[in-house]
Structure formats: structure tokens, C-alpha cells
Amino acid sequence: MSLLLADAVTKRFAGITALDNVSIDVEADEIVGLIGPNGAGKTTFFNCLLGLLKPDGGEITFDGRDLTRVPTHRRARLGIGRTFQRIELFTGMTPREHLLVAERARRGTGALWKDVIGRGRPTAEEQERAEATLTLLGLMPVADRKVEALSLGIGRLVEVGRALMTEPSLLLLDEPSSGLDRNETSLLASTLREVQRERKMAILLVEHDVDFVRSLVSRVFVLDFGTLIAAGTTHDVFADAAVRRAYLGEMV
Amino acid sequence: MQELISAVIRGVPIGCVYALVALGFVLTYKTSGVFNLAFGAQAFVSAAVYYVLRIRHGWPIWAAFVIAVVLLGPLLGLLLDRALFRYLRTAPTVAKLVTSLGLLVAVPGIVSLLLNFGNSPAYGPTGIMYHGDVAYHFGSYALQRDQIATIVVTLLAAIGLTAIFRFTAIGLRMRAVVESPRMTELAGVNADRVGAVSWMLSSFFAGLAGVLLAPLFPQLSSENYFLLIVAAIAAAAFASLTSLPMAFLGGLLLGIVNQILTVKLPTDSILAQGLRPSLPFVALFLLLVLWPGLKNRREVTDPLAGVDPPPPGFAADERSVALTRATHVFGALVALGFTWWILTQADSFWLALFTQAVVFSVIFLSITVINGMAGQISLCQATFAAIGALATAQLANNFGMSVLATMVIGAVLAAAVGALLALPALRLGGIFLALATLAFALFFENVMVKFSWVSGGRVPPTVPRPVIGSINFNSDKNFFLLSVVVLAIVSVVVIFVRSGTTGRYLDALRSSEVAASSIGINPARARITAFALSAGIAGLGGGLLAIQEKFANYQADFSVVFGLFWVVLVVSIGARTVEGAIQGGFGLKIFPELILLRLLHVSSTWQFIVFGLGAIAYAKNPEGTLEAGKRKSLNFIQRLLDKRAGRASPDDQPVATLDLPPTEPASAVGSEA
Ligand SMILES: Nc1ncnc2c1ncn2[C@@H]1O[C@H](COP(=O)(O)OP(=O)(O)OP(=O)(O)O)[C@@H](O)[C@H]1O
Numbered sequence: 072m073s074l075l076l077a078d079a080v081t082k083r084f085a086g087i088t089a090l091d092n093v094s095i096d097v098e099a100d101e102i103v104g105l106i107g108p109n110g111a112g113k114t115t116f117f118n119c120l121l122g123l124l125k126p127d128g129g130e131i132t133f134d135g136r137d138l139t140r141v142p143t144h145r146r147a148r149l150g151i152g153r154t155f156q157r158i159e160l161f162t163g164m165t166p167r168e169h170l171l172v173a174e175r176a177r178r179g180t181g182a183l184w185k186d187v188i189g190r191g192r193p194t195a196e197e198q199e200r201a202e203a204t205l206t207l208l209g210l211m212p213v214a215d216r217k218v219e220a221l222s223l224g225i226g227r228l229v230e231v232g233r234a235l236m237t238e239p240s241l242l243l244l245d246e247p248s249s250g251l252d253r254n255e256t257s258l259l260a261s262t263l264r265e266v267q268r269e270r271k272m273a274i275l276l277v278e279h280d281v282d283f284v285r286s287l288v289s290r291v292f293v294l295d296f297g298t299l300i301a302a303g304t305t306h307d308v309f310a311d312a313a314v315r316r317a318y319l320g321e322m323v
Numbered sequence: 324m325q326e327l328i329s330a331v332i333r334g335v336p337i338g339c340v341y342a343l344v345a346l347g348f349v350l351t352y353k354t355s356g357v358f359n360l361a362f363g364a365q366a367f368v369s370a371a372v373y374y375v376l377r378i379r380h381g382w383p384i385w386a387a388f389v390i391a392v393v394l395l396g397p398l399l400g401l402l403l404d405r406a407l408f409r410y411l412r413t414a415p416t417v418a419k420l421v422t423s424l425g426l427l428v429a430v431p432g433i434v435s436l437l438l439n440f441g442n443s444p445a446y447g448p449t450g451i452m453y454h455g456d457v458a459y460h461f462g463s464y465a466l467q468r469d470q471i472a473t474i475v476v477t478l479l480a481a482i483g484l485t486a487i488f489r490f491t492a493i494g495l496r497m498r499a500v501v502e503s504p505r506m507t508e509l510a511g512v513n514a515d516r517v518g519a520v521s522w523m524l525s526s527f528f529a530g531l532a533g534v535l536l537a538p539l540f541p542q543l544s545s546e547n548y549f550l551l552i553v554a555a556i557a558a559a560a561f562a563s564l565t566s567l568p569m570a571f572l573g574g575l576l577l578g579i580v581n582q583i584l585t586v587k588l589p590t591d592s593i594l595a596q597g598l599r600p601s602l603p604f605v606a607l608f609l610l611l612v613l614w615p616g617l618k619n620r621r622e623v624t625d626p627l628a629g630v631d632p633p634p635p636g637f638a639a640d641e642r643s644v645a646l647t648r649a650t651h652v653f654g655a656l657v658a659l660g661f662t663w664w665i666l667t668q669a670d671s672f673w674l675a676l677f678t679q680a681v682v683f684s685v686i687f688l689s690i691t692v693i694n695g696m697a698g699q700i701s702l703c704q705a706t707f708a709a710i711g712a713l714a715t716a717q718l719a720n721n722f723g724m725s726v727l728a729t730m731v732i733g734a735v736l737a738a739a740v741g742a743l744l745a746l747p748a749l750r751l752g753g754i755f756l757a758l759a760t761l762a763f764a765l766f767f768e769n770v771m772v773k774f775s776w777v778s779g780g781r782v783p784p785t786v787p788r789p790v791i792g793s794i795n796f797n798s799d800k801n802f803f804l805l806s807v808v809v810l811a812i813v814s815v816v817v818i819f820v821r822s823g824t825t826g827r828y829l830d831a832l833r834s835s836e837v838a839a840s841s842i843g844i845n846p847a848r849a850r851i852t853a854f855a856l857s858a859g860i861a862g863l864g865g866g867l868l869a870i871q872e873k874f875a876n877y878q879a880d881f882s883v884v885f886g887l888f889w890v891v892l893v894v895s896i897g898a899r900t901v902e903g904a905i906q907g908g909f910g911l912k913i914f915p916e917l918i919l920l921r922l923l924h925v926s927s928t929w930q931f932i933v934f935g936l937g938a939i940a941y942a943k944n945p946e947g948t949l950e951a952g953k954r955k956s957l958n959f960i961q962r963l964l965d966k967r968a969g970r971a972s973p974d975d976q977p978v979a980t981l982d983l984p985p986t987e988p989a990s991a992v993g994s995e996a
């Protein structure tokens with residue numbers, strides 16, 4: 072039984088079919104790549120997985136559960152975490168605060184009456200867990216700076232950390248290396264590998280950087296203009312002629 | 324049947340006025356994105372000038388009409404666009420809304436000062452026809468000359484607008500903008516000129532509606548005109564905020580249905596008395612919540628498109644710990660000294676006034692919660708306060724409960740009503756929440772207040788002062804202390820909530836709703852919580868006010884228009900901090916009495932002008948003038964301190980930001996990680 076099973080997902084926007092019968096499966100604890108040229112529909116697919124967009128057709132099953140009627144915030148609680156291509160951080164908060172909010176959301180222990188009597192602040196245990204993740208991602212030195220003052224690379228790590236706090240069994244990463252330089256990218260790759268080893272989760276990775284993908288994943292799906300044109304092990308897919316034409320052609 | 328037809332006929336003229344208003348409203352909404360709540364105020368300006376020229380100076384109709392409507396209308400629109408809305412084109416919707424709210428409060432004040440309406444009330448406004456009330460009979464149906472004129476003028480205006488859209492260059496461009504604002508921006512249409520012209524046209528329509536409507540009222544007052552906007556928004560919602568012909572039709576229908584209801588409902592029933600005048604609000608509320616054209620608006624927009632930009636951090640967060648402690652000590656000393664002065668020196672007049680200032684500070688903290696924390700605009704805070712006040716009175720009178728207990732019950736009741744109201748409205752998002760709350764407030768005022776079990780009928784219900792053991796709160800000094808204690812408790816609660824789960828969730832939601840829901844935060848639940856808390860605080864403050872005044876007086880304390888003024892007042896001072904709410908309370912009660920009447924010897928109407936215009940600055944300082952001023956002075960002090968310590972001030976260092984487009988390599992300030 073796959074962890075994630077997207078079956079024939081279709082999404083149309085006025086005029087264009089952004090996703091056309093896309094079927095993707097991800098097993099537990101596996102890192103899978105999703106690649107494709109600009110506008111292929113990768114981000115749209117993520118939005119459908121998380122319920123930010125409603126697919127026009129198809130079915131998404133997660134952990135044996137049909138997600139069709141599950142709202143976004145519940146999907147997060149079920150164990151789907153994500154980062155954003157266009158970074159979406161909480162302005163005015165520090166990395167530590169980002170993680171603490173996510174930790175509180177995961178526990179769901181916040182209640183208005185607790186706030187009212189002054190018991191709404193993070194507990195020692197929550198602080199500890201946030202620090203563990205900050206340390207894992209190497210964010211401790213910047214933990215108490217406002218995110219607006221941090222670099223994009225750090226911002227992406229904060230997004231990863233925020234998603235990790237919800238203890239996802241599936242982590243969706245949308246182009247985590249875009250906008251990063253070489254050093255930052257390889258640092259990110261090794262951090263992700265370490266995160267995956269330590270926290271045990273499946274990762275679905277959208278990326279343009281081919282080396283980055285190869286260094287991390289075992290299987291790849293290729294999207295082009297909303298249709299799945301190839302799927303298989305990394306080695307097979309990158310050898311595939313159609314893939315090279317559609318996607319790598321411009322890069323090789 | 325005949326009765327029905329004559330009702331329809333009588334409905335047409337008023338429907339025509341609604342249609343004019345709806346046209347003007349949709350026009351500016353579509354071209355500049357402004358939900359112009361001040362539309363009624365603009366109508367009032369033309370009506371007032373027309374009245375003064377016609378009645379006070381005895382001008383002929385045509386001359387007064389040309390000056391008041393044909394010239395003044397477009398001129399006012401041009402002024403508003405050039406001086407104000409032009410700069411707000413890309414501002415967040417809430418900022419635009421607050422700006423028009425500020426105008427709504429300030430403009431009637433300015434008019435009545437300039438035209439001396441305070442000294443000689445404007446009785447018996449007349450229409451645009453001589454002998455306007457003479458009726459012509461068509462078979463068994465009758466129409467007055469004024470009504471006929473209204474229909475003719477409306478038709479001419481509609482034909483004129485169509486002609487402009489069809490045959491002039493600027494009209495074609497305007498139509499393009501109205502039909503698809505985004506497309507035309509890409510095509511490089513000069514949005515500036517289109518904006519100016521549509522404001523002029525819209526304002527002309529407002530003036531026309533204002534003058535045509537005047538004879539329906541015994542007296543010219545800005546409040547009557549304020550209600551116009553409700554009809555306009557209802558008609559606009561009917562048109563899904565897009566189509567001009569549909570808006571016209573919606574206005575017309577609203578007028579006709581209104582008349583039919585008058586005839587069909589039994590005249591003596593409270594339902595008829597309540598429902599007829601409140602039809603526009605009921606229609607508006609139902610349309611907002613149920614109309615499919617609006618329901619889909621969220622789905623079609625890009626889910627990842629930015630929401631309103633989150634506010635900057637608190638000024639207080641930016642200063643050093645020592646400075647924070649110093650200001651806290653200073654603040655506590657001021658509060659203590661002030662309390663001492665009131666308890667020992669003040670006479671009963673000032674004691675009552677200051678007690679009310681404290682009570683209003685409690686009410687205003689509800690605005691801190693809903694606007695400052697949740698980033699939403701609610702226009703029915705006065706209604707929540709009224710629910711608290713009336714429940715306090717009615718329960719204490721009818722069931723003999725202790726007023727302190729009924730005050731708490733009133734607060735809980737207000738919170739429950741708030742949650743129920745937010746449930747359908749929040750799904751619609753910021754601007755529609757504001758409108759739904761406005762519709763609710765007007766519904767409460769025009770329907771619920773008429774029931775004697777709600778408001779006690781004609782005579783406001785009395786409220787006893789509580790007695791706890793040996794402490795008798797009939798003593799005004801004791802009651803003052805009680806109010807201060809309540810204010811302190813509510814302030815602490817607001818601060819706790821802001822730094823607790825709810826506050827953090829709301830902060831996250833304001834920055835990025837998608838990111839917040841991606842970590843499992845339920846947006847609707849967080850917002851409903853904030854809304855209910857805010858309503859509860861308003862209800863508590865309302866109850867306290869009723870106990871202080873010994874009456875729960877809806878008309879005198881809680882009418883919709885006051886509620887709008889409260890929002891404007893608090894927002895213009897600063898809705899994000901507890902101090903802002905407290906200064907708002909004192910601004911409401913002490914400022915007019917002490918500064919305006921005693922020091923400057925001017926009319927208290929000035930308070931509407933001062934705070935109304937203050938709210939207009941919201942777009943520039945969304946945190947309010949207080950917080951902006953504090954930041955400035957703090958930066959100054961901090962720099963002085965830093966200089967003395969020989970450090971460079973933080974302002975001098977370049978700061979890399981995350982606002983860069985993702986493809987750009989970001990400069991690495993935090994790269995020591
Ligand atoms: N909300 C939307 N409304 C209309 N069209 C959209 C929307 N979101 C995406 N699209 C369109 O759907 C197609 C797929 O877009 P998507 O963002 O999913 O591509 P992508 O694979 O993530 O590309 P990139 O590599 O540039 O991030 C594009 O043609 C895009 O213009």
C-alpha cells in the first residue's frame with residue numbers, strides 16, 4: 072500500500088489543462104523526484120495534494136484515506152508537510168517562532184481559554200523540540216533574528232523546519248534550491264539527506280537542478296504540459312529519449 | 324392586483340435612485356477597487372448645497388441644480404481621486420475601506436460646519452420640480468411630479484452613461500477597465516485618467532441621487548444618506564460586483580420589492596414595521612452570504628496571491644530592554660497619579676467623564692482584537708456593545724439577577740452572536756466581512772431594537788449599580804475604580820491572547836494563509852475565535868457602560884453611526900496596541916470636552932473631522948498615528964543612547980530581505996549558519 076496515491080488527477084484553469092490525468096505514487100520513507108520544464112504543472116500538483124486547489128477529476132489517497140473532502144489544514148495534520156516555491160514565511164517572526172507555531176499547530180493544544188489565563192506561551196517541552204529541529208538544520212545561530220533579515224537560503228531551511236515540526240510522513244519540497252548558489256545548494260542537499268535519515272519520512276521533490284535531483288532521489292516522475300511523460304528509476308528516466316527532448320534538451 | 328401594480332409604480336422612483344447609486348458605486352469599485360462607503364456622504368454634500376441655494380438663498384431650481392449637482396458632484400469626485408484614491412490604487416482593500424470610512428465620518432461634519440447646519444436645521448428639503456408634490460393621475464394610478472422627474476432624470480443619466488461608454492474614447496477605455504481591470508493594465512491603458520473620470524461620473528451620480536432623494540425626508544440629515552450606501556451595496560452584490568446593467572436592475576428591483584412589502588405585509592405587525600425599512604440590509608446580508616456570484620470569487624483568484632501585507636513589528640519590540648522597562652515604570656506612574664487625581668480632586672462631572680473614558684477603552688479593546696490582531700474590519704462593534712448593555716439591563720430587571728452576573732452573561736451572549744455572524748461571513752474574506760457586519764448592525768438597529776424585549780421599547784431600561792458586601796458601587800468613585808479594574812483585566816487578557824496561541828495563529832494567517840494552513844492551522848476557526856472574543860469584549864464594555872449610566876440606551880450610545888466612528892477613531896490612533904485603545908477611549912470622551920469645547924472653544928463636530936481625516940492616513944500608517952509616532956521617537960532616543968555608548972545605530976546597517984524575487988541570488992547576511 073503506497074503512502075500517497077494520486078490517481079488520474081486533472082486540473083483545468085480557464086483555457087489550459089494544467090494537469091491531465093496525472094498518476095503518481097510515493098512509498099513510505101522514499102525520496103521521489105517530480106521534474107518538468109517551467110509551467111509543466113508541478114506546483115499545481117502540489118496545490119492539489121494539499122487541497123489549496125480542487126482538482127477537476129481524479130482521486131488522491133493518503134495513508135489509505137481518500138482526501139477529496141479533507142480541507143488543507145486537516146491534510147497537514149494527517150501528515151503532509153510542504154515548502155513553497157515562492158517562499159511563504161511569517162513576516163515579523165523569528166525562525167524559532169516559526170517552529171513554535173508549527174509545533175503548537177501539530178499538537179492542537181492551543182485554546183482561547185488557555186490564552187486568556189496566560190497559559191498560551193510555548194511550553195518548555197515545545198521549546199526543546201523546536202531547538203532540536205533548529206540544531207538539525209543548523210539554524211541555531213540565526214534562531215532569534217526576524218526572518219526578513221535572513222537570506223533566501225536560510226529562509227528555505229526555515230520553511231523545511233516549519234514543515235518538519237508537523238511530523239510529516241510525506242514532505243513536499245517545491246524547488247528548494249531555486250535562487251540558491253552552488254554552496255548553498257550542496258549544503259541544502261546534505262541537510263535534506265540527514266533530515267531524511269534522522270526523521271524517517273517520504274519526500275516528494277520538485278526540482279530543476281538535475282544534479283540535485285540525482286544526488287537525492289531513487290525514482291523520478293516527469294511532467295510536461297500537464298501530462299506524465301515518463302516515470303521510473305532515476306537512471307532509466309534520465310536515459311529516456313523523450314525526457315531528454317522535453318526537459319533536458321535545453322540543458323545538455 | 325391593482326394594489327400591487329400601484330405599489331410597483333410607487334416603487335419605481337425610489338428604485339431609480341437606488342439604481343443611480345448602484346451604478347456610481349460599481350463604477351468606482353471596478354475602476355479603482357475602492358468600496359466607497361462615503362458614497363452617501365457625497366450624495367449628502369450635493370443635497371445640502373442644493374438645499375442651501377434653493378431654500379436659504381431662494382435660487383431658481385436650474386441654477387441650484389447646476390451648481391450643486393452638475394458642477395459640485397464631479398468636482399468632488401475629481402478632488403477625492405486626485406488627492407486621495409489615486410495613491411491608493413495598489414493599497415490593500417482594508418486600507419481603502421478605512422479611508423472611505425474616514426471620509427464618511429469627516430465629510431458630513433465638514434459640510435454641517437461650513438453650511439451652518441448645526442444652528443439652523445434643514446427642514447423641508449424640496450425636489451427638482453416646482454410643486455413637486457402635485458400628482459398626475461393615469462387611470463387609477465397616480466404619480467407625483469417629483470417622482471416623474473426622478474424617473475426621467477434617471478433614464479437620461481443611464482442613457483448618457485451608455486452613450487459615453489459607446490461613443491467616446493475615454494468611455495471605451497473605461498468599459499475595458501470595468502470589464503477586465505487586469506487585462507487593460509497589461510494593455511497599457513492610462514489607469515490614472517480612467518480613474519479620474521470614473522470618480523467624477525460616480526460622484527455626479529451620487530449628487531444626483533442626493534438631490535432626487537431629498538424630498539422623501541422631512542429633514543436633511545447625513546444619517547438618512549448613509550443608508551443609501553446599503554442599497555447600493557446590495558444592488559452591487561446582486562450584480563456580483565461586476566455588471567453595470569445588473570447593478571441598475573438590482574437597484575430598481577430593490578425599490579420595487581420594498582414598496583410591495585409595504586403593501587402586502589399587515590401594517591400593524593412589528594414584522595412590517597421592521598422588515599420594510601430594513602429590507603436593504605436583509606437583502607444585503609443574504610446576498611453577501613448566499614449569492615453564487617460572490618461565492619465563487621475566492622475560488623477564481625490565485626490561492627497563492629498575496630494577502631494584505633502583514634503589519635510591521637511593534638515599535639516596542641525594537642527598543643532595548645532598559646528603555647522598555649523605563650517606559651513601563653513611567654506609564655504605571657502616570658496611571659497611578661492620574662487615578663489619584665481623579666479620586667481626590669475631580670468633581671462629579673469630570674469623574675463621570677473619566678469613568679466613561681475608561682469604559683470606552685474597554686469597548687475599544689474589542690477593535691484592537693479584531694482589527695489589530697486579526698486584521699479584519701468589523702463595523703458592528705457598537706451592536707455587540709449594545710447586546711451586552713441590553714442583556715445586562717433586561718436580565719437584571721426581569722429575572723432579578725445581580726448586574727455583575729448579567730454583565731458577564733451579556734458578554735457571553737455578544738460573543739455567541741459574534742461567532743454565529745462570523746461563521747457565514749468569514750468565508751467571504753476581508754471586505755465582505757466588513758459589509759456583512761454593517762448589514763447586521765443596521766438590521767439590529769432597524770428591526771431588533773424595535774422589539775421591547777430587546778430594547779425595552781420607548782423608554783430605555785434602567786440598570787441598577789451593583790453592591791458587593793460593604794462596597795456600594797452607587798458611589799461614583801467606587802464605580803470608577805471598578806471600571807479601572809475591568810480595564811486592567813481586559814488589557815491583560817488581550818496581551819495574553821496576543822502572545823498566546825490565538826495571537827500567533829492570527830499573525831501567521833496575516834502573513835500567509837496558505838503557509839499557515841499548510842502546518843495545520845484552521846483559518847476559519849482562528850478568525851471566528853478572534854471575532855467572538857472581540858464581540859465578547861465589546862459586550863462586556865457595553866454592559867459596563869449601561870451600569871455606569873444606569874440606563875441601557877441604544878439610541879444615545881450604540882447606534883450604527885457611532886460604531887463606525889469608534890472604528891475610525893481607534894484605527895486612526897492605533898488599533899494594534901492596548902495603549903491605542905485606551906487613548907481612543909480618552910480621545911472619545913475627554914478630547915471633545917477638554918480640547919475642543921474648553922480650550923479651543925469650537926464645536927464638538929470637529930472631533931469627527933479630526934479623527935475622520937486621521938483615519939485617511941491609515942493607508943500610509945496602517946499601525947495608526949500613535950504607533951508611528953512612538954516608533955519615530957523611540958528611534959530617536961535609541962540613537963541617542965547608542966551614540967553615547969559609541970555603537971552604530973541599527974539603521975545604518977544594510978539589511979538583506981527575503982522580498983527579492985526567488986531567482987535572484989540573495990545577499991547573505993545570515994550566512995554564518
Ligand atoms: N491559479 C492559476 N490560474 C490560472 N492558471 C494557473 C494558475 N496556477 C497555475 N496556472 C497555470 O498552470 C500551468 C502550470 O503551472 P505551475 O505553476 O503548476 O507550473 P510549474 O511546473 O510549477 O512551473 P515552474 O517550474 O515555473 O514553477 C501554467 O501554465 C500556469 O500558468
Ligand SMILES: [Mg+2]
Nearest residue numbers: 113114115156
Ligand atoms: Mg512551480
